[in-house]
Amino acid sequence: MTGRRRIRSIVLPRLLHRPVRAGALSAGALAACASLATGCGIVPGSTGSSADDPITVMTWAPQDTRATNKPGMPALAEAYARWVNSQGGVNGRRLTVLTCNDKNDTVTVARCARRAVQENAVAVVGSYSQHADSFLPTLEGAGIPYIGGYGITTDEFTSPLSYPVNGGQPALLAGLGRTLADGCGPVTLIRPDTIAGDQLPPLLDSGLEAGGHAPSGDQRAAEDATSYNGQAQQALERATADAAGRGCVVPALGDRTNTFMDSFRRARADHPEVRTATVLGSVDQTAIDASGGASGPYEGSYVTGWYPAAGDARWDPMKKVIEEEAFGDNRIDAADAGVQTTWIAYTVFKQVVESLGDGEVSADTVSGALDGGLKVTTGGLTPTLRWNFQDELAAVGFPRLVNANVTLQVVRDGRLVAAREGFTDVTRTLREADLG
DSSP, rough: OOSSOEEEEEEEEHHOOOOOOOOGGHHHHHHHHHTTGOOOOOOOOOSSTTTTTTTEEEEEEEOOOOOOTHHHHHHHHHHHHHHHHHTTTTTTEEEEEEEEOOOOHHHHHHHHHHHHTTOOOOOESSSOOOOOHHHHHHHHHTTOEEESSSOGGGGGOOOTTTOSSSSHHHHHHHHHHHHHHHOSEEEEEESSSHHHHHHHHHHHHHHHTTTTTOOOOEEOTTTTOSSSHHHHHHHHHHHSOTTOOEEHHHHHHHHHHHHHHHHHHHGGGGOOOOOOEEETBBBBBHHHHHGGGSTTTTTOOOEEHHHHHHHSSGGGHHHHHHHHHHHTTTTOOOTOOOHHHHHHHHHHHHHHHHHHTTTTTTTHHHHHHHHHTTTTTTTSSSSBBBBOOOOTTTGTTTTTTTOOOOEEEEEETTEESSSSSSEEEOOOHHHHHHOO
């Protein structure tokens, strides 16, 4: 690919006008429906007002593709539904979870979104897709909220019907850049040659520049390659160009980060020592173990994440649900950021439904509760979440980004552990970033 795609700016029509849904029909229109019973369909996402009616939601993620896969997200959603239904449901209502494989494909994820509309889903919860342009218009047209997307695209931080639970790639990369600014010479970013990948360099650079560091070297790579020998050599040459400072290499290739690091390990023997760093989602404890643990290429690497380290006691409720409802399901890794995001997204959804009491649970009432200032707690896994119409980061194109906190972890003796206690808020770093 050639040329540079620009970071998506705020689209005012999308932000200022919510879709008109059937729930907002005038009395005359409702009367017309009553007289033409066969001519009016069910309102998408509506479950009626009965406390006995089930609630339907959808979770999607890519599976069995050559690029990034997140099978644990729909698997955890199904496990959560089994668990919550065994406890009497969500506020007394049975939860039905639909799942969909987005296949990392624009056409397929659009079909997933249309199915959510057809199946009367009241929300899409805890999902992953790189193709927001393909599914958000469908959800917005039906008024279906998107709760706890993975944060892989900037559209998730602009749509008025998106309710992200983390700071996505913007927060991770800004936080990582700020950390590396203090101890790195030249920094090289290896990222996918995709539209989503084009959004990464300015975010990393925002953190670097906040620390007085020069921008990173931007190196594109195919997201589905089986070897990155050439890219590893090029990254090492860039990172070691300045003998006065120890360079840093930052692979952010999702599931293909391990493939890059395998090539990198072989190539680095012929170059001066450099440090590696990445973001959670590109590496986790399973990947570190598979690559050799303490003797592997990740040893000493900084990793920014959205949440506490996987060994933190605050994850115990999620692990208990996995043990009880998905024991032996190897799709679910409690240390995976996608699984963790799905857990938090369903935690949010449960509190939203509980806030509605015995009232109607529909896409309108769910988004209405969230827009109405509902404060949601997540057991300390995030700060208290609340979505305003436009939050602090609206000026730089992220009006829906309400949680810019990140954690800093490091691979020490082969284990991913906290490098710094607590959260670091990168709101100011992002607010001062040049993302034009």
